[in-house]
Amino acid sequence: MQSKQILAQNQRIERITATTLVVGVDIAKERHVAQAMNFRGIVLTSRALAFANTRAEFEQxxxxxxxxxxxxxxxxxxxxxxSTGHYWFALAHWLQDQGITVVIVNPATTKRNKENRDNSPSKSDPKDAIVIAEVVTRGYYTLYERSEWQxxxxxxxxxxxxRWVQERSRARNRIIRWVDIWFPELTQVFPDLFTDRALATLTHFPTPAQVRVLTPDTMVDVWRRYMAxxxxxxxxxxxxxxQEAAARSIGETVGLDDARWELQHLLVSYRHAYQVVEETDTRLEAxxxxxxxxxxxxxxGIPTSETAAILAFGGDLRQLAHGDQLLRKAGLNLAERTSGKYKGHIKLAKRG
Structure with a gap:
């Protein structure tokens, strides 16, 4: 370990003194389980403290x-x-409001240390709470601080x-699949199926049978509603x-009514997801x-969405002393395995 990391670890250990009550909480959706111990790892509770995710039981x-x-x-x-899931937010914030220090433990650290006390791979909520508290006494934690509202x-x-980008991608993929089945030649006319002209076509005459009965002027009139x-x-x-693509189409011809019904719903889903992403980008800009x-x-040159992601999960960069801290937080720091004459490969740690 580097000297700065050792110093930081020592400071976290020194934070836990003989007068510090260390409490480990195993978080759940409805009922949390806690165990308390002193700085030496001696459990001070005769049995686990179980309490519901309500204000009244928080107070108890x-x-x-x-x-x-x-x-x-x-x-x-x-x-x-x-810090798993979102169930810990309410408890952590409420404890901070009561003036109690809250620290976060990496789940990977808990998993690696769960057999230390009983040499058993067994798992239970009371045991997990003990392991979390024990990890804290050894300084393997991060102080939790609420970030600014921005x-x-x-x-x-x-x-x-x-989430909405994923929804948009799913809708896109399902629309592409639909075209491959019912009108595969459409991509020869519109290599990008999500331009204004292509989307207007899919909305009003998506099948070869519909295209064959229309004139070029009629199609252009429909497109005018969507583009200048x-x-x-x-x-x-x-x-x-x-028209030429429709004349030689090999697309499926059975069940066209249901196919068109499905496509219209896919287009609605795509447009809705696209609109939400655009609105989100506008709010991010502001x-x-x-x-x-x-x-x-x-x-x-970092785009808006990437800038927002870095700041959202990296926090206020002004609080960092060096860029390596951000890399470590994102799990992009380098990890090396060496032992004696053995020199292993250097790779990304992938542990934030």
Missing amino acids: FVARLRDIQMAHGMTDVVVGME FHQLRVLVASRE RAAGARGLRCAQAL LLAKIPCAPLLRSV
């Missing part, structure tokens, strides 16, 4: 911790939990954008090429304008 949980503190003469409380909003928008320059020589050439370190990232 803290009251029980205060009783344990008084019984053992402790003046400080540190609560550790894994970065919180960024995380919400970036996560939402990612639908006519002209290019528009007529597209219409004629579309939010990034309020973040001081955003212009620095954008000045080197």
Whole structure:
């Protein structure tokens, strides 16, 4: 380990003193389980503390911790939990509002240490809570601090954008599959099926049978509803090429009514996802304008969506002393395996 990492680890260990009550919480959707121990790893609870994800039981949980503190003469409380899913947000924020220190433990660290105490691969909520608390006493944790409201909003928008981009990709792929089955020659006329002209075609006359009964002028009139320059020589050439493709089409001809019904719903899904992504990008632009370190990232050519993702999950870059800290947080730092004369390959750690 590098000297700076060793120093940081020592500081985290020194943070846990003889007067510190260390609490590990195994997070769940409905009921959490906690165990308490001292800095030496001695469990101070006769049985696990189970409490529901409600304010009333949060208050009972803290009251029980205060009783344990008084019984053992402790003046400080540190609560550790894994940052998995979203179920820990409510508890972590509520504890911070009560003035209790909250730390985050990497689930990979918990998994590697779960057999230390009993040499058994068994798993249970009380055991997991003990393992989390034990990991905290050895300094393997990260202090949890709420980010400023701009970065919180960024995380919400970036996560939402990612989901809608996936929805848009799914709709695109299903539309492409539909075309491959019912009108495979359409891609010869429109290599990109998601231009305005191609989408208008898919909306109003997506099958070869529909195209065959239309004239080029009729097609151009439909395209005019969706684009400013639908006519002209290019528009007529597209219409004629579309008629020729329909005349020689080998697409499926059975079940066209249901196929058209399916396509219309796919197009609605695609357009909705596309619109949401565009709206999200607009909101990201406005939010990034309020973040001081955003212009620095954008000045080197990083697009809006990538800039938002870096700041959403990297936090305020002004708090970092070196760029390597951001790489380590993202799991992009280098890891090397050496032993004696053996020199292993250097690769990405992939552990944020």
